[in-house]
Amino acid sequence: MDVKSKMDKIAKWIDGITKAKANIIKEFCGGMDNEEIAKYFLYPNMKEKHKDFCRLYAQSKICHSSIKAENLCCYGCNCPNYDVEYYKYSNDDKNLIMGRCRIGSKGGKYLKIPDRGETKGYRIWDCSGCVIPHSVEYIKDYITKN
Numbered sequence: 001m002d003v004k005s006k007m008d009k010i011a012k013w014i015d016g017i018t019k020a021k022a023n024i025i026k027e028f029c030g031g032m033d034n035e036e037i038a039k040y041f042l043y044p045n046m047k048e049k050h051k052d053f054c055r056l057y058a059q060s061k062i063c064h065s066s067i068k069a070e071n072l073c074c075y076g077c078n079c080p081n082y083d084v085e086y087y088k089y090s091n092d093d094k095n096l097i098m099g100r101c102r103i104g105s106k107g108g109k110y111l112k113i114p115d116r117g118e119t120k121g122y123r124i125w126d127c128s129g130c131v132i133p134h135s136v137e138y139i140k141d142y143i144t145k146n
């Protein structure tokens with residue numbers, strides 16, 4: 001898979017989840033203030049009412065294990081700070097580096113994807129260790145500003 005195909009795949013996923021969030025707000029959050037909307041997106045409520053929003057609900061798993069499920073705001077997926085359009089080739093091994101955090105969170109890291117024959121190994125920005133966009137407070141502020 002070439003770079004453009006990989007980035008298109010991520011961009012498509014982001015587009016789908018962005019639309020899903022907008023639809024949920026439109027259909028289920030009428031009359032709520034921004035804090036109530038952020039709370040509506042807490043994991044237990046989403047798992048119960050919007051089973052299709054995340055494939056992990058069916059497995060009763062959560063994406064960021066350092067947060068309790070009752071405090072995990074699923075609106076933070078995908079994170080508004082993720083730069084999906086960023087890529088460059090590293091100076092040392094010339095391999096591809098994809099994605100980055102616009103706010104430089106220390107919780108994220110580059111994950112090395114091994115060479116599978118289709119392309120050289122590459123590194124992709126992985127947010128699994130970052131909890132910044134998953135608190136009600138953060139999302140309440142984000143919705144207020146956007």
Ligand code: SF4
Nearest residue numbers: 079082101108127130
């Ligand atoms: S590292 Fe954290 S703040 Fe940065 S893009 Fe990933 S989830 Fe968002």
